[in-house]
Amino acid sequence: MSVPILNSSAWREFRGVPSSAGVNPTTHLANVADATGKLHSCYVKLLRPNTPALLCEAIGWALANPVGVPVTSFGAIILVPLDKLGNCMTLPQWTSGQSVCAAWCTEIVAGKSVRQVHKWAFWMARKRCLHSKDVRSIASFDVWTDNRDRNFGNVIRSPSGGYIAIDHETVLHDLLWLPTGTSYARRSLVDEARQHLSAGDLKQFNVELAGASGKHGSGLAAVQDALNQFIDGLYPHAAPALGKAVIEYLGLRSQAGWLANEIGVIA
Structure with a gap:
């Protein structure tokens, strides 16, 4: 999937802040116009220009759909008018002195994150989530892309019962984040499965x-030109x-047998 880069005129109207904004205090709701002028109700979050966060969000979103990972239908890089x-x-x-700031925006989808389920029912929601084929595709994707922060807060359960992955800010951790001096502890669905599933x-x-890793090589090939373009x-x-x-990093990790070896499965 190609990732559009939109100028500041695409940010049309502030629509408030989400009830659960996460750790980024700039996350907000806004109407965003795509290249055709169609309006989308989006989550928008400003990202520091001296980190790979924006690039990681875009790469994760672009790669997901071609390998069978459900994501939002609209995602874009947008220059937000700070005034x-x-x-x-x-x-x-850190935004002081800037007129615009690059941000990641993604269309709002119906449903709630698995983490938002009431505590008394969370154990059931977690179990249902880990048994979903959607979530197993997401977990495979996260191992492949070296995503360090896939928790139940960024897996959305849709009203139809499927699951959608959001927030790819920490993909390519060792390739892009470590050289900046930033390291994230791993939070993954693989670790959750090890803790909460029977043998x-x-x-x-x-x-x-x-x-699911069998789709990674062909998915990468399908979007390689789009990745290089943005x-x-x-x-x-x-x-x-x-x-x-x-x-090259993703290509090496998409080779036959790589992911099975990484998670300890005899292929």
Whole structure:
């Protein structure tokens, strides 16, 4: 999936803050116009320009759908006009002196995160989540892309019963985050499965993860040109070396048997 890069005119109207905004204090709701002028109700979060967060969000969203991971139908990089946003909410000090700030926006989807389920029913929601084929595809995707922060707060259960992955900010952790001096402790669905599934269910979980990895190579090939295009648009001084490094990193991890070996499954 190609990732559009929208200018500040695409940010049309502030619509409030979400009830559960997460750790980023700039996350807000806004109407965003796509390249055709169609309006989307979106979550928007500003991302620091000196980190790989924006690139990681875009790469994760672009890669997900071609490998069978459900994500939002609309996602984009957008330049948010800080004068308008600053009239609606308090902005962090690091935005001072800027007229616009690059942000990641993604369409709001119906449903709640698994973590939002009431505590008394959370154990049941967690178990149902870990048995879902959608979630096993998401877990396989996270191992492949080296995503360090897939918790139950960024897995949305839709009204139809399926699951949607949101928030890919920490993908390519060792490739892109470690060189900046930032390291994230791993929170993963694989670890949750090891803690909460029976031995038999865990074995099936891992077998399905390994099976889902068969789509990773073809999915990467399908979006490789799009990845290089927006990497060039975001970081023209670092491309094409950066694009090459990303493709090679993901390509190595999509080779037959790599993921099975990583999670300890005999292929």
